[in-house]
Amino acid sequence: MNKKLEHQFVTELESNQNIVHKVCTLYTNDRDSHKDLFQEITIQLWKAYPKFRGESKFSTWMYRVALNTAITLYRKSKRRIKTQNYDSVIFKIKADEYNQEQEQQLTLMYKAVKQLGDIEKALVFLYLEDKDYREISETLGITEVNARVKMNRIKNKLRTIMNP
Amino acid sequence: MMDELELLKKDWQKKDEYLPKLSYDEIHNMIWEKSSSIVKWILIISILEITLPNLIYLSPSFREDEFFENVSNFSSIFIAVNIFYYSIVALYIYQFYRRYKEISVLASAKNLMHQIIKTRKTVKHYIIFCLSMSLIFFAFFIFGVSISDEFLRDIMAGMGDNSKEIPLDKIRTTAIWVLSIGGILFTAVAGGIYFLLYGLLLRKLKKNYKELKQLEV
CATH class of the missing domain: 1.10.1740.10 (RNA polymerase sigma factor, region 2, helix turn helix motif)
Structure with missing residues (x-):
């Protein structure tokens, strides 16, 4: 069994x-x-x-x-030396699918997302995975309204990170 | 911004081809690896915290110590306090176990954090209880030393006989000072180590929990 x-x-x-x-x-x-x-x-x-x-x-x-x-x-183990020059999957963008401006935008966006806090990342992740606000709120344990509020704040925050 | 996020979403969903691919066997091997989650750490630290003080006390060399034999003979209060102490310890272990079992990775993020904080609180209360007990023990000795010559002699007998020539009053003052400073120092160091340990372990969790809680206001 x-x-x-x-x-x-x-x-x-x-x-x-x-x-x-x-x-x-x-x-x-x-x-x-x-x-x-x-x-x-x-x-x-x-x-x-x-x-x-x-x-x-x-x-x-x-x-x-x-x-x-x-x-x-998850607890990061501290004993590890950071692998240098790790070309993260997140920054691999198919160049032929976008124009140069879009490509640049995407790279900036991914960089900005990486700078978010743990909870903010979770919201963005579920959003990018096309989950609705009901599922987002249930996963995080907050109300749907608060999930929307938080998402709007994150959008603003991303904007600020990208255009300092 | 909306457009950019939509663009990001579209790209994100095409990321699959860049992601690593693990084989069936690689995944299969992983399921038997040991977890190093924060909950496991809390369990290990808590077990140590609950057993260590008791192990020291129960170890044969400590029990055979003349000092404690003398003091134990001195008063039945000592036995009563012990019974009280161990019933509280048992109660804490039971409560800790119950809360530990409640922690579920299937809960929402906020509930999971809440469950962990609750479990840690049980240990925190236990530690505060232990530290208070140690202070009470020290206070009990200080009280004994200051009111009873016999008690003082009992302690001196436990420590060896070479101090007989020194006047009793002088020994009493010294004993009170040593016990007071020792008691406070011991409690402060033990408490400091404990709070530092958990503070470091749960710093990230607390920050995230606060962030989720703040949304409710």
Whole structure:
């Protein structure tokens, strides 16, 4: 039974791993930390898996666990020396799809997002993942109205970071 | 700004091809790795905090110490205090365990933080209780020393017999000073280490929790 559960879990996570990678990309700055956080999220997902009864989609459930781990549970290990020149996924932009101005804008935007606080990043992340305000508010434990208010503040903040 | 965010959203959803891809086996290996989450740290530190003071007291070398034997014989209050102390310790362990079990990664971000803070509070109260107990013990000794010659002699007997020639009053004054300063110093250092440890561990969590709480105002 346990083997079956294990197999089921790893298969599901394997096909949904992009969500976790995206969270790691937002919350870490080098390859080792990325891997570290990915591992911790995987452990937390696995521990919580028996409680996941398929009431919601596997991916929906993953968002919550992944963000909770990144924001609250994960502790950066200090022993690590920062990997230099890590070309983060976030800054890889397909040049041929955008004009130069858009490309520049995107790079600036990603840089600005990286400077946000943990909670702000979570909101932006869920927004970018096309989640509605109901889901955002439930994931964070705030009201829908407050989620909107916060998102507006973040937009202003991003504007200020980009145009100092 | 709206346009820029929309642009960002569009690009974000196309990021998949740049993301790392882990194989089935890599993920499978990960699930058996040890967690290093903050909750685990709280559990480890708390277990240490609850067991260490008791281990020192229960260790044979400490119990066989003449000093404590003498004092223990001196008063049944000592036994009563011990019973009281261990029932409170048991109560704290029970409460800590219950709150620890309540922590769920499936809760909303705010609730999860709240659960962790609540669990930590249990330990905080326990530590405050322990520190107060240690102060009370010191006060108890100081009181004993100042009112009873017999008690003072008991303590001196526990420490060795080479101080017999010094006048009792002088020993009493010294003992009171040593116990007062020792008691305060011990409490301050133990408390300082504790609050520093948790302060560092939970700094990020508290900041984020405050940010979410502030939205409600």
